[in-house]
Amino acid sequence: MAIRYRCRHCETEIGRLPFGSADEARTLLRLGEEEAEEFILEGEDGDATVQCICKDCEQSLDRFPDYYSLQKWLQ
Template structure:
C-alpha cells in the first residue's frame, strides 16, 4: 500500500509513502472534517491512497495571484 500526495492544481506528485501500515493521526488526516476527507482522499482498487494537496509552486502562485482562488483550475 502506498500513500501518494498529488497537487490538486498541477497534478504533480508531491510525495509518496510506501508503508504497510500508517496511522492516520501521524499524517494529520484525523483532523480533517468529513467533507475535507471526501474531497481530498481517494482510495484506489490496488490499496493505494491518493491524497490531494497543494505543491509549493502552486501555493506560491496562489499567494501572488489571490484571484486564482476563485478558479477550479488555474493551470492550463
Template sequence: MSIVYTCRHCGHVIGEIAEKNIDTSILGWDKLNEEEKREMIQYKENGDVQIQAICENCQESLGHHPEYHELDYFIQ
C-alpha cells in the same frame, strides 16, 4: 499500499509513503472533517491512497494571485 500526495492543481506528485502500517493520526487525518476527507482522500483499486494537496509552486502562484482561489483549476 502506498500513500501518494499529488497536487490538486497541476497533478505533480509531491511525495509518497510506502509503508504497510501507518498511523493516520500522525498524518493529521483525524483533524479533517468528513467533507474534507471526501475531497482530499481517494482510495485506488490497487490499494493505494491518493491525497489531494498543493505543491509549493501552485501555493506560490496562489499567493501572488489570490483571485485564483475562486477557480477549481487555475493551470490550463
C-alpha cells in the same frame, strides 16, 4: 498500500509514504469524513492519493489569491 501526495492543480507528485491507507491519511491530516472525501482519493489497489498543493502552485496562490479564492486548501 501507500499514501501519495499529489498537487491538485498541476498533478505533480509531491511525496509518498510506502505504507498506509486512506483511513490513515485521514487520521494523519485530521480530516473529518466530508473533508476526507474531498481530499483523499482511494485507489482500487488500496492506495490513497491525497490532493494537496505543491510549492509552485502555492506561490501562484500567493500571487493570485483571487483566482483561487473559492478553493479550500490543505497547508
